[in-house]
Amino acid sequence: MSMSQFVALCTDVVLVGASGLFIVCLFFLIECTAAMFPITSSLNRGHSQDAKVTVLVPAHNEEIVIGSTLEKLIPALKSQDRLVVIADNCSDATAEIARAKGATVIERQNLDQRGKGYALDYGLQFLESDPPDVVVIIDADCTVSENAIEQLSQCAIAFNSPVQATYLMSRPKNSQSSKDFVSQFSNIVRNLVRPYGLARLGQSCPLLGTGMAFPWTVIRSVNVANGHLLEDLKLGLDLTIVGHKPIFYPEAKVTGYFPQQQHAAKNQRTRWEHGHLQIMQTYVPILLQQAVSQKRFDLLVSVLDLCIPPLSLLVVVWLVLMTVSLVFGILGTSLMPAVVVTTAGLCFLIAILTAWAKFARKDLPLRELLTVPVYILWKIPVYLKFLVKPQSVWLRTERDSVNSTDS
Secondary structure (H helix, E strand, C coil): CCHHHHHHHHHHHHHHHHHHHHHHHHHHHHHHHHCCCCCCCCCCCCCCCCCCEEEEEEECCCCCCHHHHHHHHHHHCCCCCEEEEEEECCCCCHHHHHHHCCCEEEEECCCCCCCHHHHHHHHHHHHCCCCCCEEEECCCCCEECCCHHHHHHHHHHHHCCCEEEEEEEECCCCCCCHHHHHHHHHHHHHHHHHHHHHHHCCCCCCCCCCCEEEEHHHHCCCCCCCCCCCHHHHHHHHHHHCCCCCEEEEEEEEEEECCCCHHHHHHHHHHHHHHHHHHHHHHHHHHHHHHHHHCCHHHHHHHHHHCCCCHHHHHHHHHHHHHHHHHHHHHCCCCHHHHHHHHHHHHHHHHHHHHHHHHHCCCCCHHHHCCHHHHHHHHHHHHHHHHHCCCCCCCCCCCCHHHHHHC
16 A cells, blocks of 8 residues: 555545544534423323322432431422432441431442442332332432422323433532533533433433433333443433433422542543443444334434533544644645534534523633633543543542532
8 A cells, every 4th residue: 555545545534533523513513502492392291199209319328418318308208209218338327317317228238239220220129019100219419409309200100201300510619610610511511401402302311310200110121230330321221222212301400519529520520421431332333223123213313412422522532633634634635624623613612602602601601611621631631541441330429528518
């Protein structure tokens, strides 16, 4: 192969990569644009006030926050409802505090099977002798808005589908760190803007780990016992494949909290982003195969949504492809890759500004978006670690005691 042929081959490879990036950025723009419009379908029909609801709270060493979470959950339950805390591999007072607050507590000890998925499976097995109509899953470190449990359970019954609430993370109290502002905006885009856009397009939304409701027969149609870093995203995809597409219910709200300590925040982001990349590697071919075999367009949409990586990684990929494309353009081989990458960048920029204008203008000053390059530099080691030593074991994020009092 001559040098000119090698350069031409490399140019074609870059063009393929640029085209893939354009498709991802275009779909991201479609999601953000669709989120500008209200969801018109009614979620309030056929409610049953007699339905039995069980709230499952998986908890691993959550003594700092579990009491505050349960105090807000218990008043939202009806007389026929149950609150079950799964004290999973706990070595602190989580179980004792939960019992003192009035919850039913089951304890699980299995150091070989760590992760939230195993804890949830243990809780579901506990319920099998007297199953509820709906199971609602709430993390132990969250604050649930008024009526959210009722809204989620009624929607799950009305549509016989999984339901996801709006789940947003709050930055540390009084924090003025640009990194925290950008982290919060990234969370808004991932957990609100994109699910809202998918709902507006009539597509299934991803499950986010907390604020989730399932009809009993639906949650038992798949196996939840796994130690995946993002067991929630995996669960949503498994349910979508078997025909139970999750519904987004934006009116029900659940709030979490970003860690104040930098090492805890970095560990949390590592788990989220390594988990997302691992899910992409595993489920993109599965979804494509199922889309063909089941002849389902919605599974192709799920592929496109799954292929949108964490936003900072998307920017890094764009910068790399832009640099390589410009090099080939300067060498005189072809300007087409640079044109395609530039167009992808414009789609991404418009999508970000659209999402900010609609959903984050009050909380995130526009000037803070200019600090994104610094935020990306903070994230690069996370991505390099994925290439060298990806995280494979579920690790709980260290809690801040301030959240138990301020939530």
